Amino acid sequence: MAFLEIDGLKKRFGNVEILKGIDVELEKGGFLVLVGPSGCGKSTLLNTIAGLEQITEGEIRVDGRAINDLHPSKRDIAMVFQSYALYPNMTVAGNIAFGMEMRGVPAAERQAAIDKVAKILQIGHLLNRKPSQLSGGQRQRVAMGRALVRDPKLFLFDEPLSNLDAKLRVDMRIEIKRLHATTGTTIVYVTHDQIEAMTLATKIAVMRDGEVQQFGTPAEIYNNPTNIFVADFMGSPAMNLIPAKIDGNGSALSVVLDREARQPIVLPMPGAPAGLSAFKDKQVIFGVRPEALTDPEGAERNGSSIATADCHIEVVEPAGSDTFAVTNLGGKGVVARLRADARIQPGTSTPLAFNLSKAVFFDPATEKRIL
Amino acid sequence: MSAVTSPARPASSGMSARTLNRIVIYGLLALFAIFYLMPLFVMLVTSFKTMDEIQNGNMLSLPQSPTIEPWFKAWGQTCVGLTCAGIKGYFWNSIKMVVPAVLISTLLGALNGYVLTKWRFRGHTLVFAMMLFACFIPFQSVLLPMATILGSLGRFGATLQNATGFNFGLGNSTVNLVFVHVVYGLGFTTLFFRNYYEAFPTELVKAAQVDGASFFQIFRRIMLPNSMPIFVVTVIYQFTNIWNDFLFASAYAGTGDVMPMTVALNNVVNTSTGVVEYNVNMAAAMIAALPTLIVYVVAGRYFVRGLMAGAVKG
Known part of the structure; x- marks a missing residue:
């Protein structure tokens, strides 16, 4: 009791x-x-x-x-x-x-x-x-x-x-x-x-x-x-909540993030939650915290599923202990948290590593987590 | 040359215009002050003059041979109606009426304000609105109903007297006046305290509740000690009003030994035996006005701001 x-x-x-x-x-x-x-x-x-x-x-x-x-x-x-x-x-x-x-x-x-x-x-x-x-x-x-x-x-x-x-x-x-x-x-x-x-x-x-x-x-x-x-x-800066589409080929699911005037990013999701297969070809909210979206050198190397994609950096905010970079994915500004000494320039493209084992998905209709 | 001096000229003319404005403003203020203080000045100088000087001299002139004899006469010998024992008895009548009336109405107002802000109940705004209404009732309109009520209270007192041998002061003119002034002062005192306590941090009351203080303990230990500014304001207001009241005093205690000061003063001036002693009348009026002045001078010092500093965040 x-x-x-x-x-x-x-x-x-x-x-x-x-x-x-x-x-x-x-x-x-x-x-x-x-x-x-x-x-x-x-x-x-x-x-x-x-x-x-x-x-x-x-x-x-x-x-x-x-x-x-x-x-x-x-x-x-x-x-x-x-x-x-x-x-x-x-x-x-x-x-x-x-x-x-x-x-x-x-x-x-x-x-x-x-x-x-x-x-x-x-x-x-x-x-x-x-x-x-x-x-x-x-x-x-x-x-x-x-x-x-x-x-x-x-x-x-x-x-x-x-x-x-x-x-x-x-x-x-x-x-x-x-x-x-x-x-x-x-x-x-x-x-x-x-x-x-x-x-x-x-x-x-x-x-x-x-x-x-x-x-x-x-x-x-x-x-x-x-x-x-x-x-x-919860969390500061807040979690990135990106509108995304689930693409699938059999049981292998992937997340598609639209970008303005660029090829969409396709992230394979080998360890996707079971509930996600029901959303094949549908819209979901893809949630990734800034620290799970970082420069490839700073990413957890032994993380189970790291996917890297080239992203166009719009804004760079050096905060002393970290450097925050803002890119545009799915029509929203997305914050990535990089090492303090990451060499990064606004207006250029740079590879960013998505730690997909830390990613979460939400149903846009109910706003609930997809498990 | 002219290009250099011209910017200076409007500045200097602006300066003189401002000086002129100042002169007009201060001149008018001084004029009004003199106009307002003139009667007081006449009263004061007249009260220190001898009768000869009053009859032969200028009203505004300073006393040639100042004397405080009129003040003693007003206090101890002048005739009020048919009794010639001065106004001192009536002065104490007023004190005996004013002090309890001010304290009771102020404390009840504080209690009302406390309940209306910190212990709100359904319909508290209506109750407050009705109490406010009391502030706007012309007192002439309540003279007769109140007289009826006081009469009933008097009969009830007489019954008590017969039953218990003690009438609890009911029917006594001074008690009647205290009652009337408390009732008609409550509207204002409640208004003062309610508005003050409205801004009083409720968290203090909650903290005291958690500390285990009761309703009255919170009132006595937390609310009252932090109410000094509004307490002083209310006391000054109530004291001045009740002391200066003539209407209720003349209606409910207008004759005999129970008259308050204001009624007695009226009777001093109206007593028509022989020559009118202006100096004594003026001295009596000054004595009648002194307590309110003293209350203001003494209590005004406690009109301190920032008493609440430190109660809540810095």
Whole structure:
């Protein structure tokens, strides 16, 4: 039995269904990231776990106990808010101790708990300051301290890093990961940033329009997206989704990519998924991530199926660690990820290697993965 | 030559036009300020003059031999109607009425604003719209219905008196006025606090809920301590309105020892025994106006901005 179980959760505001039947579970000590574009219902889902929103249908269980009808303070959870929500009229110590004060914990015990948390987060020198005297990163730490001090069964993070600048965000992301590793707490984390999701999670739920599109480990989500939305949303730069045609001669299938004013590229697909044969002579969406489309020298040599084709390079973007090249296939700009020192010129043709073992196919009608 | 100087000329004429504009603007402002402050100036100088000087001198001239005697007389001896014990008793009547009325209406307004923004219920906009409506009711129109209600409350108080030996203040004129001012102040105080709390970060309330704070604990520990600016605005507004109110005061406490300051001042001026003591009248009026001035000067200092800095992102 999982530690956190969400069963058939629905949430309606009047006639509008915000969450349309969510089923998610998380093991003890796991890190679940709810990710999706704004308005997908991820924050609402988190709020229902916290008890700040009532649910219409379904059940939420933590450690085998149904909590969906309990008051937020009785659920044994702690929450870190997007805006940190530090009480401006109280000192840092007062903020951290407020929950304990409300629960009637004796002052001496409160002090000990504050000191312990301050030590973990290295905010001892800030305890007597007001939130207005803190920097963004310090506020973030205090907000985490306020959550940590409860020693709850479940931590909830609502986009905690979105108010920080880019560099601090990376630092705090590592800090949260370290905190999770050292304390072994169970965390549910909401973000719209797929990199945060990939780097932090043990499980990811990709959400759209109140539904979980895919639920799995980061590797599953990244390598085996179940539909076009997940494939497109996860990964940066995004996966190339190229309209293509399946050509076949008996059981040997190949992918045909149209090009403007050039011969189409034909890629043989020896290890094609079984479902693909049904699409012979039909249109599909051919998905290939930029790192699976690279210069032949940089390609995995022992990859099972590498196909090379000459492509016309339109734009070259050197990004320091890699060089991105844009070519046009099937009427769309397609990004290839090359080594940083790849010798490549825009306006010329150069061979690109397609790693077809990493390629995925989608049905353009249903947008679902062809397996 | 002319080609060189000509660009400078419009600039200099523009400069003088701007100076002229300034002179006109500041001149007008000064004129209006003088016009506005003139009565206050006359009151102030008259209150420090002797009667001889008033009768023989110029209204605008400074006192030749300044005296604070009129102020003492106004405070302790002048006649209000038939009793000649000064206005001090009435001053305290007003204080006893204003302080509870301001505090109660402000706190209730804060509570209303808190509920209307952070604990929304079905129909909260309608409730708020109706409370706003109270701000636009002309008070003359409620004089009679309110008198009926106060009469009923008085009879209820008398019943309580008979039953329990204690009437809980019902029927007392000061309590009546507090009640009336609280009721008719609620519209404004609710409006002030609702609009302030509308912008108050809801995440603070949610965080406090997760921390286990109750409805009133959140109100007392989170909302009120962070409401200083609007609290001060509301207190100044309510204090000024209630202290200066003449209509309700004269209607529900217009006679005897229970009169508030405004009614008493009216009676001081209307008392017609012998010569009209302008200096005493002016001093009494100044005393009547002082508390609102003091409230503004003292509370205005807490009109600080940026109290919410640091609550949410930096």
